Amino acid sequence: MKKDLPIVVYYGENEYELNKSIGDLALETGYSIKEINDGLDFLDLINILNTPSLFEGNLIYKITNDTILNDDSNLEVLKEYINNPSPFSKGLIITKKIDLRKKTSKFFKENNLLLEFPLRKGANLRKWVKEHFWNHGYNISDDTVAYLLEVVGENQIMIENELKKIFIYEPDHKNITIKDLDILITNNVQSNIFNLLDNMFSDHGKMLKALENLYKLKEPEIKIIFMIIRDLRIILRIKWFLKEKYRDDKIASLLQIHPYVAEKKIELSKKLTFEEVFKYLKLFYEVEEKIKSGSGEGKMLLRSTLLSMK
Template identity: 30%
Template structure:
């Protein structure tokens, strides 16, 4: 089940004896586990009712033993074990030996005074494994996939609302453009903007531009968007900002090329009938990046994108061979693609 369904059940005080949390949205996973802690355990009982394990250091059989042990001085307990990598297809690099049958037996006959939470940051579990099939059959899996573009925008709006402020859907899109899709980063930047704005105030694009710290990658993301929209002045402004931040022009060229390559790949895969979510998985990028690239790609023919990539490759060669000065070369490129 998806985490939203699990949250709904927990709010109704319907607790599963086991939760196997997996996916790439680590921030949501951590929030879910904290929510479960708050709902399942009385705050005064936390010292005795909560246990944490790292499965890179402790075997699953030891964890199950703790789950089965009667709680001391409290009515129930919550046992949380991270890094359940033995449930994925990745190679286990630790020397810990897990007796999986111990967990299998527990799944068939869980105790009624404990809740076990296993979690791993992985896109997929290995569903060929008997233990994963069993956990799935018993409906113990809770997935945390990347938020879809509309979900991400809604998440920002809800987060802002929790801080007592307001934000429009369009401005939420600007937030993503400036801060990226990492929820941890977005949460921190939202809190900053809300503190600046004050209670019951609206977060504006100007505030975001003034307050949000942009990574090099996000600046390039915005730079490429300005190139696509043929806004030369804005593109040059971002480029000069990157230079003031001591960013190497060769790196800037490489990142611009990467973004145009993504636009081309998204365009090609989209023409073959792939959904945005399938494309995101295939290219290992966030669905929101696919959404933006898909919109940008509609403004070009495939041959135009190939031509831009060829221009960037030629520029890279000319700079490295001393045929053109770095800054002048990028300025020339920006003028060419904005004609």
């Protein structure tokens, strides 16, 4: 957002970059942020913007109730204000989605008063992670970035929290490895789901440790089972791709996952037959149904089922 724009709409799912942009704007302008969650129309907002604050100085009013964007009745008032704005206040409207069928929304877009913050995904997110490491003087391989995202997830707020811990630790070598991440990243839900799935057919000790950690984090059996079923379904798809002689890079592209993550899943899929994958899927669907219907104690059912995997 340019510091001289009087009212702007920020929209999108990327809370991390949206909030960072708001902080940058406050620093750039020297204005303070004041949040308003009341239901306003544009006449209300303009009256607020035109009223100087005696004690708080210049303000950016952050409007978090996006119903104001439904107000087409005051469009002419809004246009007039944009041409003759307050010298001491700015308006910032926050919303997840924008309806460009609305006249007001169209006006914001046509006048470059609309800024989107989409979620970063795939190569764009991996590039953002690598730049974070470079800016702190560290190198990280594509495979290690893929591992980080698989373990931590794709939420940029969570990723940055983990990166801060790594940078505070200040490894004495400049190339961050998977081993470094295993030592430093938080024992969170995503990392334990990853470890459970990764060790389900190979190391029951590590698998049960991950399950125990998930219980400590208050994760319900149904969610854990959902993640296992999702992973088995991915393995099943990989087996079909391999049967059709698809290359590993093609499989990664079709699944929209990094080649490093795809490689690990491909390795596992080769160790299992179609019959075994179907058997395990059926088994977990049955466990899910038993837990939902109250036909057995969830923890015992899930633990015994996991221990039967080999």
